[in-house]
Amino acid sequence: MIKEFFRKRSIHVCVVNTGGCNGCDIEIVSCLAPRYDIEQYGIYVHNNPREADVLLITGPVTLQWAERLKEIYEKTPEPKVVVAVGACALSGGIFKEGHVVGGVHKVIPVDAKIPGCPPRPSEIIEAVLKVAPKAIAMREKKLKNKDE
Amino acid sequence: MASSLWYLYEFARKKWIKRFIDAKSDKSSYIPPERYRKIPPIIKFPERCISCEACKESCPAFAIEMIYNESYNKKLPEIDDGSCVACANCIEACPTGVLEMDKHRVETEGLFFDISKYNNLIIDEEVCVRCGNCERACPINVIERKEGKYVIDMASCISCKECIKACPIENAIVVVDEKTLKEKIDKAFEIKNKKIAGKLEIKENAIEEVPHIVNSLCITCGACKDVCVGEIDLTEKKVIECVRCGLCIDVCPTTAIRVYVPIIPKKRDICYVIDEDLCIGCRICQKVCEVNAINISRETKLPYIVPESCISCGVCERECPVGAIKVVKPEEAKEAVKVRIIEDKIIESIEADLMLYTEKYGKVKEEIENLSLKKLKEELKRRVYEENKRIKEMKRELYDKGNNS
Ligand code: SF4
Ligand code: SF4
Ligand code: SF4
Numbered sequence: 001m002i003k004e005f006f007r008k009r010s011i012h013v014c015v016v017n018t019g020g021c022n023g024c025d026i027e028i029v030s031c032l033a034p035r036y037d038i039e040q041y042g043i044y045v046h047n048n049p050r051e052a053d054v055l056l057i058t059g060p061v062t063l064q065w066a067e068r069l070k071e072i073y074e075k076t077p078e079p080k081v082v083v084a085v086g087a088c089a090l091s092g093g094i095f096k097e098g099h100v101v102g103g104v105h106k107v108i109p110v111d112a113k114i115p116g117c118p119p120r121p122s123e124i125i126e127a128v129l130k131v132a133p134k135a136i137a138m139r140e141k142k143l144k145n146k147d148e
Numbered sequence: 149m150a151s152s153l154w155y156l157y158e159f160a161r162k163k164w165i166k167r168f169i170d171a172k173s174d175k176s177s178y179i180p181p182e183r184y185r186k187i188p189p190i191i192k193f194p195e196r197c198i199s200c201e202a203c204k205e206s207c208p209a210f211a212i213e214m215i216y217n218e219s220y221n222k223k224l225p226e227i228d229d230g231s232c233v234a235c236a237n238c239i240e241a242c243p244t245g246v247l248e249m250d251k252h253r254v255e256t257e258g259l260f261f262d263i264s265k266y267n268n269l270i271i272d273e274e275v276c277v278r279c280g281n282c283e284r285a286c287p288i289n290v291i292e293r294k295e296g297k298y299v300i301d302m303a304s305c306i307s308c309k310e311c312i313k314a315c316p317i318e319n320a321i322v323v324v325d326e327k328t329l330k331e332k333i334d335k336a337f338e339i340k341n342k343k344i345a346g347k348l349e350i351k352e353n354a355i356e357e358v359p360h361i362v363n364s365l366c367i368t369c370g371a372c373k374d375v376c377v378g379e380i381d382l383t384e385k386k387v388i389e390c391v392r393c394g395l396c397i398d399v400c401p402t403t404a405i406r407v408y409v410p411i412i413p414k415k416r417d418i419c420y421v422i423d424e425d426l427c428i429g430c431r432i433c434q435k436v437c438e439v440n441a442i443n444i445s446r447e448t449k450l451p452y453i454v455p456e457s458c459i460s461c462g463v464c465e466r467e468c469p470v471g472a473i474k475v476v477k478p479e480e481a482k483e484a485v486k487v488r489i490i491e492d493k494i495i496e497s498i499e500a501d502l503m504l505y506t507e508k509y510g511k512v513k514e515e516i517e518n519l520s521l522k523k524l525k526e527e528l529k530r531r532v533y534e535e536n537k538r539i540k541e542m543k544r545e546l547y548d549k550g551n552n553s
Contacts, residue, residue, distance in 0.1 A: 087209060087211075087230060087231055087232060087233050090230030090231070091211075091228060091230040091231040092231070093209050093231055093233060094208050094209045094233055096209065096210050096231065097210070103230075113230065115187055115188075115229045115230055115232065116187055116234065117187070117209070117232070117233030117234055117235075
């Protein structure tokens with residue numbers, strides 16, 4: 001109970017750009033700025049996968065990034081949530097025909113998708129807030145069941 | 149002091165304070181403004197789609213696929229929202245306004261950047277005089293002469309409109325832009341709906357003749373077929389049944405279906421004239437002139453240009469091997485060939501008279517001949533008769549003499 005409550009109030013986010021154009025990253029950065037002020041919702045950006053609950057992944061996943069992304073995913077402690085941000089992370093976007101894997105879901109399991117090129121900061125916040133606590137709680141339950 | 153007062157005044161303003169108070173509650177900050185990254189575009193009027201794939205081609209993110217839809221019996225675009233980058237290219241590319249992204253269209257209408265992106269240039273084979281000026285003017289060489297007609301390769305054309313500048317005819321190159329396309333297709337759509345609902349009033353015999361389809365202009369959009377109460381065969385490009393209501397002419401975006409279109413020359417301030425001192429009488433100019441504006445003078449046997457028929461395309465000037473054709477003002481040209489035209493007319497009339505006379509003379513001659521033949525026969529008969537008489541008499545004389553002795 002208490003854990004759940006605090007989970008809701010403290011979500012640690014790691015932003016990973018897998019070779020996108022930086023548009024989505026800028027939108028994420030603007031989430032930190034006073035206008036959207038992500039910390040008021042208890043979301044903290046650490047950029048350290050070992051501390052993170054949520055992986056915010058942007059970019060079309062270039063061929064070099066595919067392995068690295070897996071590593072980062074493995075490094076993040078369970079329970080974890082992966083949110084793909086932007087058209088590129090969903091399907092490869094305008095880089096579809098380049099040297100890309102095309103979509104985060106082809107490399108690691110994705111929990112939430114935010115379409116847009118780039119999506120609005122409010123959409124990003126909304127998605128993280130809506131998905132992260134529930135997903136994390138569910139994962140936790142599963143983990144517990146496994147342990148028992 | 150003064151500046152701090154000013155700052156105080158500035159900060160104490162209602163607007164400022166309100167902004168701080170509303171910082172997290174102001175709705176406007178999280179309601180996306182109109183035309184702001186609304187993805188994906190919606191297929192607002194699927195019934196209007198003509199399956200042209202313009203949207204698919206224009207999409208930079210390859211987010212659109214054309215998928216056959218059974219209820220509409222045609223291919224409709226399907227937009228993958230995971231790939232859409234909200235560029236709105238598809239909306240602007242769609243000639244019939246099928247797609248919409250919030251109020252995208254409404255907002256841009258009438259603004260300074262609301263210019264057509266696409267201009268399709270098509271040569272009207274009926275009006276074109278085959279001068280080839282456009283072929284020469286085209287900077288990327290996509291105009292070609294095929295089977296005696298000039299054709300623009302639409303896929304390569306960059307719509308620079310150099311050919312239109314070079315073309316001597318006002319309406320030989322038809323420009324079809326998005327706007328006209330949309331307008332006409334909308335109109336066709338309206339009429340078609342009325343036709344289906346049975347509310348369409350048809351005025352028969354509104355046009356004088358049964359219209360025909362110009363092959364090169366027809367883009368097979370089917371607008372005419374949709375509104376026609378008779379029958380139009382688009383594969384053969386023929387009007388089969390017609391009540392002459394004129395609806396198809398109204399809705400054709402390229403003016404391909406028509407009754408008659410005149411050739412309107414652009415340049416009326418210049419004309420060409422042949423210098424008879426230089427002309428060697430090869431008559432190449434007469435052969436290349438597509439509008440038959442060059443006549444051969446009967447007096448000098450040299451060609452001359454009739455200013456009334458000349459459309460100032462300049463082919464003859466270009467083709468003349470000795471450079472005998474000059475550009476002059478139309479009045480001068482008229483003056484220069486006046487004599488030749490009058491001469492020709494006189495000679496023509498004299499020739500016509502002569503023809504008449506010779507015809508008459510022939511008849512008279514025949515009569516004379518017929519007459520003389522009769523007389524000849526009579527004469528012959530008479531002579532033969534006389535000769536016979538003489539011989540008889542001689543014989544008798546001889547006989548008498550024999551008897552006497
Ligand atoms: S808005 Fe742009 S990216 Fe989205 S479907 Fe249309 S053309 Fe493609
Ligand atoms: S551009 Fe418009 S008419 Fe053409 S296929 Fe796309 S939706 Fe249909
Ligand atoms: S009349 Fe115009 S369209 Fe025809 S060949 Fe000449 S320039 Fe080209």
